[in-house]
Amino acid sequence: MDPIPNIRRPRPLFITVEGIDGAGKSSQLAALRQALEAAGHTVVATREPGGTPLAESLRALFLHQPMDALTEALLVFAARRDHLATVIEPALAQGHTVLCDRFTDATFAYQGGGRRFDLAVLQTLEAWVQNGRQPDLTLWFDLDPALAARRRQAAREADRLEQETLDFFDRVRAGYLARAQAAPGRIVRVEAGQALADVQRDALAALQHYLQARGALA
Ligand SMILES: Nc1ncnc2c1ncn2[C@@H]1O[C@H](COP(=O)(O)OP(=O)(O)OP(=O)(O)O)[C@@H](O)[C@H]1O
Numbered sequence: 001m002d003p004i005p006n007i008r009r010p011r012p013l014f015i016t017v018e019g020i021d022g023a024g025k026s027s028q029l030a031a032l033r034q035a036l037e038a039a040g041h042t043v044v045a046t047r048e049p050g051g052t053p054l055a056e057s058l059r060a061l062f063l064h065q066p067m068d069a070l071t072e073a074l075l076v077f078a079a080r081r082d083h084l085a086t087v088i089e090p091a092l093a094q095g096h097t098v099l100c101d102r103f104t105d106a107t108f109a110y111q112g113g114g115r116r117f118d119l120a121v122l123q124t125l126e127a128w129v130q131n132g133r134q135p136d137l138t139l140w141f142d143l144d145p146a147l148a149a150r151r152r153q154a155a156r157e158a159d160r161l162e163q164e165t166l167d168f169f170d171r172v173r174a175g176y177l178a179r180a181q182a183a184p185g186r187i188v189r190v191e192a193g194q195a196l197a198d199v200q201r202d203a204l205a206a207l208q209h210y211l212q213a214r215g216a217l218a
Pocket residue numbers: 019020021022023024025026027028151152154155192193194195196197199
């Protein structure tokens with residue numbers, strides 16, 4: 001009888017990408033996915049708000065209907081709850097690595113920073129919804145809001161959030177900086193003001209550095 005092949009998959013990871021609108025994070029997802037697969041991971045790529053039929057419906061409301069900051073926070077956490085329960089947790093439990101375009105850092109940056117919404121309320125919602133789940137690694141694509149706005153204008157029509165002022169995006173960026181300073185072992189800043197290939201080089205280097213450090217611990 002042939003021996004059973006000993007296929008050892010790496011421990012599944014929960015990896016998120018973050019940044020202000022137009023920072024260029026989505027443009028890097030394919031390369032990140034490829035690098036993870038080359039390292040032996042099977043990857044579930046997803047996004048927030050969204051990633052499930054219910055959460056995608058909430059996303060459409062979130063991006064296009066007027067609402068106040070509390071409603072924004074409740075909608076993104078409702079979407080997150082469904083996403084965690086039906087996609088993220090099952091994928092991790094089955095050994096898949098999850099690569100997610102935005103997660104709760106976005107809530108602290110946009111609703112907390114941009115809207116100046118109460119951070120303690122966000123922390124309470126986070127505890128209720130996430131049951132301790134946090135990303136293993138977050139790549140924060142950091143870009144000057146004026147440059148991000150120029151990139152967005154060249155690319156697409158603005159949604160409700162993208163119509164916000166430069167001051168709003170300055171506060172969102174400051175929100176991300178505060179998160180990165182509070183979790184330096186998890187959140188890695190990538191300079192997103194460079195040419196696409198240079199951003200990709202730095203993002204992949206940060207990912208490889210993390211994978212090697214984890215491998216050394218395993
Ligand atoms: N390094 C770069 N240099 C110049 N243009 C870029 C760079 N990275 C991305 N872009 C362009 O900027 C626009 C926004 O990029 P992308 O959609 O990846 O940003 P994003 O951070 O995912 O935005 P959002 O979160 O709002 O969807 C796209 O037109 C993309 O081609």
